[in-house]
Amino acid sequence: MRLSQKKIMAVLRQYGYRLTPQRRAIIKTVVLSQDHVTPAAIYDKLHQGQPNIGLVTIYRTLEILTRLGLICQVHAGGGHSYTISASGHHHHLICSGCGLVVDFAGQNLAGLEQRLSRETGFKIEDHLLEFVGLCQDCQRDGV
Amino acid sequence: MRLSQKKIMAVLRQYGYRLTPQRRAIIKTVVLSQDHVTPAAIYDKLHQGQPNIGLVTIYRTLEILTRLGLICQVHAGGGHSYTISASGHHHHLICSGCGLVVDFAGQNLAGLEQRLSRETGFKIEDHLLEFVGLCQDCQRDGV
DNA sequence: TTATAAATGAAAATATTTTTCATTTAATAT
DNA sequence: ATATTAAATGAAAAATATTTTCATTTATAA
Ligand SMILES: [Zn+2]
Ligand SMILES: [Zn+2]
Ligand SMILES: [Zn+2]
Ligand SMILES: [Zn+2]
Numbered sequence: 145m146r147l148s149q150k151k152i153m154a155v156l157r158q159y160g161y162r163l164t165p166q167r168r169a170i171i172k173t174v175v176l177s178q179d180h181v182t183p184a185a186i187y188d189k190l191h192q193g194q195p196n197i198g199l200v201t202i203y204r205t206l207e208i209l210t211r212l213g214l215i216c217q218v219h220a221g222g223g224h225s226y227t228i229s230a231s232g233h234h235h236h237l238i239c240s241g242c243g244l245v246v247d248f249a250g251q252n253l254a255g256l257e258q259r260l261s262r263e264t265g266f267k268i269e270d271h272l273l274e275f276v277g278l279c280q281d282c283q284r285d286g287v
Numbered sequence: 288m289r290l291s292q293k294k295i296m297a298v299l300r301q302y303g304y305r306l307t308p309q310r311r312a313i314i315k316t317v318v319l320s321q322d323h324v325t326p327a328a329i330y331d332k333l334h335q336g337q338p339n340i341g342l343v344t345i346y347r348t349l350e351i352l353t354r355l356g357l358i359c360q361v362h363a364g365g366g367h368s369y370t371i372s373a374s375g376h377h378h379h380l381i382c383s384g385c386g387l388v389v390d391f392a393g394q395n396l397a398g399l400e401q402r403l404s405r406e407t408g409f410k411i412e413d414h415l416l417e418f419v420g421l422c423q424d425c426q427r428d429g430v
Numbered sequence: 431t432t433a434t435a436a437a438t439g440a441a442a443a444t445a446t447t448t449t450t451c452a453t454t455t456a457a458t459a460t
Numbered sequence: 461a462t463a464t465t466a467a468a469t470g471a472a473a474a475a476t477a478t479t480t481t482c483a484t485t486t487a488t489a490a
Contacts, residue, residue, distance in 0.1 A: 162456050162467060184446080198470040203447065219362035220415045224446090237409055246407055251399055260418060264389055266380055268420035272363045275403060277411035305436060305487050327477080341439040346478070367477090 146228055146247070149175050152214050159212060165195045170205045179243035180218045180225035218245055220274040235273040241282030289390070290374055292318050295357050302355060308338045313348045322386035323361045323368035361388055363417040378416040384425030 152171050153163055161167075173186050183202050190197045206226055209215045216229045220238055227236070227245040234249040257268045295314050296306055304310075316329050326345045333340045349369055352358045359372045363381055370379070370388040377392040400411045 160467095164456070164468065166469070196470085199446095200448085200471085201469060204468085220413070237403055237407060237411075239409070240412065246409070248403060248407075256394055257418065260380055260391060261420075264380060264391075265423035265426075266382070266389070266418070266420040267426055268380075268418050269383065270363070270419040272415065272417045272419070274415045275400065275409070275411050276413040276415070277404075277409040280408035283408075283410055303436095307437065307487070309438070339439085342477095343440085343479085344438060347437085 147175070147214060147231055151231075152209070155212060155214060156208070161208060166197050166201050167205050169193065169195070169197060170202055171209070174209075174215055174226060175228050179239075180227040180245050182225045185225075218274065219272065220276050235275075237275045237277070239279040239282055240276050241278050241285075244279050246279075289371055290318070290357060294374075295352070298355060298357060299351070304351060309340050309344050310348050312336070312338070312340060313345055314352070317352075317358055317369060318371050323370040323381075323388050325368045328368075361417065362415065363419050378418075380418045380420070382422040382425055383419050384421050384428075387422050389422075 149168075149171050152175070153168065156167065157163060169190050170186060173189055174181060183199065183206060186202050186206075187197070187199045190202075191199075206215065210217065210226070214229055215226050216236075218225050218227050218236055218238060220236070225243075227247075230247040230249065232249060234247045235251060237246040237248055238244070251273070253271060253273070257271075260266060261268055292311075292314050295318070296311065299310065300306060312333050313329060316332055317324060326342065326349060329345050329349075330340070330342045333345075334342075349358065353360065353369070357372055358369050359379075361368050361370055361379055361381060363379070368386075370390075373390045373392065375392060377390045378394060380389040380391055381387070382389075394416070396414060396416070400414075403409060404411055
């Protein structure tokens with residue numbers, strides 16, 4: 145289940161952050177975009193609107209939203225782009241044709257984590273799992 | 288099994304690339320470094336040596352080595368750093384304390400891939416799996 | 431050797447991200 | 461409503477990172 149704009153804003157407030165028009169606009173853009181967006185893409189879309197918005201504010205807002213786990217970055221494929229987070233821990237399936245990001249969950253990596261801890265002595269804290277492929281549309285369209 | 292400098296150079300030649308002193312030096316640096324290295328770190332280490340080396344050449348060489356699957360990039364943790372590739376497909380275990388990268392393999396993601404394909408219609412081509420934690424040394428030293 | 435296509439690197443161009451700081455403003459308390 | 465204040469904004473500059481251009485050098489093969 146993807147987070148709604150309302151929910152994201154509520155969590156922001158909960159943590160003591162102010163709800164500025166700029167932040168609303170950024171959240172709206174990230175939530176409404178189907179695929180992932182870069183800071184620059186958000187800027188292109190939003191600046192010169194009402195309210196006007198600076199690139200710095202976008203960087204700062206994305207940083208906060210990421211830290212709170214409300215959005216997350218997509219790594220595979222090179223770019224540093226953002227996608228909206230599902231509420232819980234999840235992973236990404238990314239279309240190399242059109243950039244669509246599908247979240248998936250339910251993959252339990254605990255067993256693998258245990259094996260790795262045992263074999264290497266690492267104390268594992270986090271992980272990153274992404275799949276890259278072609279979505280149905282891009283397969284059909286021969287992208 | 289990590290690739291040797293010799294093996295990497297052989298593959299380069301095999302694909303028609305020339306073996307320049309600069310490329311030898313870059314390969315040597317990446318192979319000998321225990322943890323991952325950034326282009327800038329390689330540059331700091333190598334320029335002003337014999338032969339002198341430019342940052343551009345480092346970018347270009349890393350790009351080729353990555354394309355040939357001889358080294359790979361580490362994503363988790365933010366940076367764009369490189370580590371030497373094991374010969375086959377593998378994944379990364381990264382120490383957040385000291386940057387050590389341990390390769391691991393033997394994790395079969397085929398079952399998960401099938402499930403995802405079935406559920407989403409994606410044709411999956413690749414994936415990225417990284418774990419982040421603390422290595423034994425960093426746990427002991429309380430980093 | 432010599433020929434030649436490939437590779438290099440200095441410099442410039444472009445792109446990305448962070449810092450600084452004067453100004454504005456959202457939220458809270460009156 | 462109004463005043464207060466700490467938080468947020470954005471322009472500008474600085475700092476970083478990456479790519480392009482092109483004249484020069486060089487690894488390879490004939
Ligand atoms: Zn995950
Ligand atoms: Zn697609
Ligand atoms: Zn992998
Ligand atoms: Zn460590």
